[in-house]
Amino acid sequence: MRAVLLIAAKDLRLRVRDRSVWLTAVVAPLALAATISVALGGLGQGSHVSIAVVDADHGPVGALFVQSLQSPQLRRLITSKPVASPAVAQSLVRTGGVNAAVVVPAGFSERAGSGSADLQVLARADQLLGKGVARAVADGLLAHVAAARLAVATAASLTPEPDAQLLAAVASDAARAEAGDALADRSPGRPVAPATYYGPAMAILFLFFVAGFGARSFLAEQRDGTMARLLAAPVRPMAVLAGKAAATFVVGLASLLVMYGVSALVFHARWGDPVAVVLLCMAAVVAVMAATALITTFARTDEQANGYTGAFTFVLALLGGNFIEIYRLPSVLRTVSALTPNGWALRGFSDLAAGAAGVSAVALPLAAVCAFAAVCAGLALRRSPRLVAA
């Protein structure tokens, strides 16, 4: 254990004196996260969408829809603006007065029972986010209408002589679920403020580089002959491996926690439950370390490892949602992102920022990241003699 601590302390001292580590672990992720956050709507501001609502139905379902847009869950994401007619809504959309509009057509409530009802979404071609959110909200309502219809049909089939009050209660319960819930449930990773999303996203992206430094330091020590000197000392090879890994873990975790602290204090980003955030950070660091270590075992030289880990980082960052928010990715890429540790970590961070409480609320992302870490670490350990060799 003494040797592990000595080697870890030596590596930490070397990293602290390396300006490129400071740049990669602290300066660059903070700068990029701030820049992207500002570009996507201001620090601390969410991706807020304004939606005009036309209730041409004037029935109970149309009223429910207008009411659901005022719900607390959606208020952080959407400002709804009731307007008198589809023409007014069209005009607002065209002039940019709103990002999108939803029209509840006349007779919607009556047709809801038959399943033929639909909602009209209006948006300009360049308002992808507004159109997407409006469509998601509309689909959420339609899904709940369908659920209410199914519930009523089921209740009616179970009772030879249906009680009118019972059927009304069933329909009401089924439809009461708010569209905001539907939107949240259907999103892989919940929409959060850019600073909140891109804080961890950029920190995890640069975590790959930080971990890459650590993994490549094995090859650098081989090149410089210091690995031979370490292994000639009365020290087990596993102690060398553990010491160097511990230093990388500390630097990686510090990088994420600095982003956590600065984005929360300076940019007012909301990360959510601190214990869960720290646990997710630790799991992400281990997973990224294990992945980069595994990749590095395939390289013969420091330069080769640099190329491998760089390519690996950008592919995973692209697929995992570090550049584009996961919930804005096409469904195929959202599925692919579930194969990446950074994708799962970002889902966890998004869920926590969106209000998921406690470790149990992010158990699935946490478990997925840990599983990825375990698999990569196992494989990397099997190939570790390539790293810990004179």
Next chain:
Amino acid sequence: MADIVLHCESLSKRFGSQLAVDDLSFEVAAGECYGLLGPNGAGKTTTISIVCGLLQPDTGTVVVDGQAMSAKAVAARAAIGYVPQEVALYAALTAQENLVFFGRLYGLGGRRLAERVSWALELVGLVDRARDKIETYSGGMKRRANIAAGLLHEPQLLVLDEPTVGIDPQSRHAILDTVAALAQSGMAVVYASHYMEEVERLCDRVGILDRGRLVAEGTRAELVEMVAQGGHIDLGIRGALPQLATAYRRLRQVEEVTVGDQGVRVVGRHISRLLPKLLETAQASGSTVLSVDVAEPDLETVFLHLTGRALRD
């Protein structure tokens, strides 16, 4: 004989189709400096890596200070001070920080560590630059610091792999003096080099390596003795040179005699043993010997004789 500190028995190591070390056996006693002499690629570094536990031999054993060396042998490693061919120090750390780190790795601490670091820095003449980063050092200073890192824990066996490659003559002399002093203090030393002059100057015994095999071993005199040819004696003579040359040519060990303006050059076998006969013959022929210059064969000649190749091939 002093205690045997290093015992290598029948070491072999193959990399693919290449046999890097071939049935190598040698011993080094306390206070002895043993030279491993051979050209680049002869197997010196592979041998040293096996001795230090960095490589596992395909066959054979290494015992250091009574402890068998293996991949997990901690005690045997603790008895060795290893000075690799490269400057194996952390460039961004100072000499002092490097020495403290490696000292702690060998179990030193507290006042003992501070004393040993000061001693090592003093020994290699780097006290004034102890707090400077290694990256600011000259090549010679780096090499000296590299040696200091191998000495901190007072090893029973010091293993140096080409420690003077690429440095200035002044630093080279300083390093050789340091190694000689350590051997005199009782440390067993293995000194691998392809510099014949260094090995001749430093080592009590020399093992000549070629293509992984130990082709000869012994003291310098013993090795030179193996080579009959290659030496000559220049004699400054006052007298009848042609007659003396004729008398010399009649001697059995003489192979060639060249007459010069003021003397003769005699080329022959076992040249050091020939000298008394040459002096007797000169006296008998009425000539006066004014000067004698004996040029014996060196280890370079020995290597050439044994392998058919020059050391620097």
